[in-house]
Amino acid sequence: MSERRFDPTTGEWITFATHRQNRTFLPPADACPLCPDPNNEWDGEIRRTDVQIAVFDNRFPALSPTPPAPDVDSDELFRAEPASGRCEVISYSSDHNATLAKLGPERISLLVNAWADRYQVLGSEGHAYVLPFENRGEAIGVTLHHPHGQIYAYDDIPARPLRELRTAAEYRTRTGRCVNCDVVAAELADGRRIVAESEHFVAHVPFWARYPYEVRIAPKAHTPSLVAVADEARDDLAGLLHRVFVGLDDLFGFPLPYVLGIFSSPLNGEASVAGWDGSWDDISHLHLLISPPNRSATKLKYIAGTEQMGGAYSTDIAPEVAAATLREKIPQS
Numbered sequence: 001m002s003e004r005r006f007d008p009t010t011g012e013w014i015t016f017a018t019h020r021q022n023r024t025f026l027p028p029a030d031a032c033p034l035c036p037d038p039n040n041e042w043d044g045e046i047r048r049t050d051v052q053i054a055v056f057d058n059r060f061p062a063l064s065p066t067p068p069a070p071d072v073d074s075d076e077l078f079r080a081e082p083a084s085g086r087c088e089v090i091s092y093s094s095d096h097n098a099t100l101a102k103l104g105p106e107r108i109s110l111l112v113n114a115w116a117d118r119y120q121v122l123g124s125e126g127h128a129y130v131l132p133f134e135n136r137g138e139a140i141g142v143t144l145h146h147p148h149g150q151i152y153a154y155d156d157i158p159a160r161p162l163r164e165l166r167t168a169a170e171y172r173t174r175t176g177r178c179v180n181c182d183v184v185a186a187e188l189a190d191g192r193r194i195v196a197e198s199e200h201f202v203a204h205v206p207f208w209a210r211y212p213y214e215v216r217i218a219p220k221a222h223t224p225s226l227v228a229v230a231d232e233a234r235d236d237l238a239g240l241l242h243r244v245f246v247g248l249d250d251l252f253g254f255p256l257p258y259v260l261g262i263f264s265s266p267l268n269g270e271a272s273v274a275g276w277d278g279s280w281d282d283i284s285h286l287h288l289l290i291s292p293p294n295r296s297a298t299k300l301k302y303i304a305g306t307e308q309m310g311g312a313y314s315t316d317i318a319p320e321v322a323a324a325t326l327r328e329k330i331p332q333s
């Protein structure tokens with residue numbers, strides 16, 4: 001069964017991909033599907049002895065360019081649609097035990113270029129929204145330890161980016177300005193939540209952080225997506241990201257679990273769905289969000305009652321205090 005169903009009470013789509021129950025779950029290191037398998041000894045994805053960055057289709061995709069028809073009938077109240085889109089995997093290294101902190105800024109620069117390239121290619125295939133993300137660590141449920149991320153290409157804009165775009169449209173209508181440009185300028189002026197900075201980008205704990213050690217990275221100038229970031233500024237971003245990853249792994253002395261997402265301009269469709277009568281680029285300001293679940297070395301923040309049922313996050317470390325701690329751990333140049 002592969003389909004998506006609409007929740008008419010919240011206006012959100014839920015994807016069902018029951019075949020994913022059988023996907024590879026914590027395989028032994030000698031049968032890792034992302035480790036180089038040049039002689040096809042264990043049906044690995046990488047048929048080469050060594051690669052730097054590799055992108056390929058997810059073998060167990062939640063969304064597919066050729067999805068089957070839904071199993072159930074669809075009507076006005078209970079809408080069901082094919083789960084169309086595309087799911088890719090992006091491997092960061094041939095080394096099963098590598099981390100982005102250990103791989104260094106040059107590899108991260110390749111990764112940034114791969115994210116930008118796939119964003120452009122998947123957009124040209126007609127998908128509405130491209131979200132590169134990474135789940136790291138068993139604490140947030142990874143099924144493969146090999147360093148890798150994923151890229152989902154959705155055929156409509158998923159709920160969270162759409163909410164951000166609607167909010168940006170309202171802000172722009174009210175003030176004439178980009179909310180993210182204002183946030184970046186205000187954080188730079190204040191400084192207490194900045195954890196690292198480069199020429200073109202700034203990394204800060206958000207004023208409204210949903211997780212204690214959440215880090216948000218955004219370009220200082222209005223930039224809708226990585227495609228609009230010049231080569232030299234992509235290297236600048238890679239250097240900053242590397243410093244942030246080093247600092248996060250140094251925070252408690254072990255590779256910190258996190259969820260990372262990259263929010264960019266939608267690629268197709270009208271901005272009117274977000275209440276904006278101009279272009280998507282007017283209200284889209286690129287940002288990366290890294291959300292670690294840890295509130296200490298041994299304690300995790302759970303998405304429980306108030307977050308899950310109320311949609312109202314509650315955090316027990318002040319963003320200014322978390323930022324001061326992170327600033328000590330993140331190399332400042």
Ligand SMILES: [Zn+2]
Nearest residue numbers: 032035096146
């Ligand atoms: Zn591996």
Ligand SMILES: [Zn+2]
Nearest residue numbers: 178181222285
């Ligand atoms: Zn902006």
